[in-house]
Amino acid sequence: MFNINDLIRENIKKLIPYSSARDDFQGTASIFLDANENSFGSPLVKWYNRYPDPHQLKMKQKLSEIKGLPVSSIFLGNGSDECIDILIRAFCEPGIDNIVICPPTYGMYEVSAAINNVAVKKVPLTPSFQLDLRAIEEAVDDYTKLIFICSPNNPTGNSLNREDVETLLNNYFGIVVIDEAYINFSRYRSFTLELAEYPNLVVMQTLSKAWGLAALRVGMAFGSEDIISVMSRIKPPYNINQASQDLALQALEKVEEVNEMIREIVKERKELEIKLPKLRAVKKVHESDANFLLVEVSDAVALYRYLLDKGIVVRDRSKVELCQGCLRITVGTPEENNNLLKAIDAFPV
DSSP states (O other), rough: HHHHGSSSSSHHTTOOOOOOHHHOOOOOOOOOOOOOOOOTSSSGGGGSOOOOOTTHHHHHHHHHHHHTOGGGGGEEEHHHHHHHHHHHHHHHOOOTTEEOOOOOSOOHHHHHHHHHTTTEOOOOOOTSSSOHHHHHHHOOOEEEEEEEEEEOTTTTTTOOOOHHHHHHHOOOOEEEEEEEGGGGGSSSSOGGGGGGTTTTEEEESSSSSOOGGGOOOOOEEEOOOOHHHHHHHHHHHTOOOOOHHHHHHHHHHHHHHHHHHHHHHHHHHHHHHHGGGSTTTEEEEEEOSSSSEEESSSSSHHHHHHHHHOOOEEEEOOOOOOTTEEEEEEEEHHHHHHHHHHHHHTTTT
């Protein structure tokens, strides 16, 4: 049975969180002399002389409306990478505990674990890029605190079988983290709809992909109030800057415009799925629910360098497990996609 108190590190249980000046103040005021800010402001932007809301309440309230989740179930990080790091720091004792990942997958799970001196158990996906449940079961031990899975997966692009993920959630009593960075491009529903059913579930999303705000570095984690409370206690006090909060709030008012952009990206992805296999250099285009395609080609390294010479940058994934001979290609604008197709078509095979 899942019990969060069995997972939290002892030092985190005893931690007294840092209390910022804005944590101490409640209500309204016209003069702020509590946080040692520059009261004269900046010559560049006058209104950014004050520290940002450490709890990002306005953003969380808007996300609560959009996602249909309580504010207490929402954590905002400086990119999803901060969410990953905080989860590992909160629940994994360095040098003792471990996490499970399923390569090929997003590389920051392993990097964050290594930074925190937490062991990583790798359970590769099957050749069809799905979870190997039996192997995961064998890998999990008493010190496995977190299982990270990515769906739709990066770099393969496919969604994981929902039934397999539910099997994990029902049979593993640590925390299952589902990274849904690309969920907006998928035909499958988000696991955020299942949070009330699974107290051991954390779902990560981001404003970097579908929302087109990668430069703002805003990641989201959704989970039970207990888990989100632990994460909030150990985050830096002002981890989301005010400019990011302001611009993100403006973007969150434009849901329908974002949905239209998502539809256009999916349309372009489908066009590439049709046209790429017709090119001589392309062997296979893997099915994708993301805003990119994993493409097996005749000579990945040579084609990668050839495209670089043409001013086109793709990602060489040919040395990644199960992705031999593959390039990962982001769906671009119609003009960018046409230029890509022309360049690959001209590649001497």
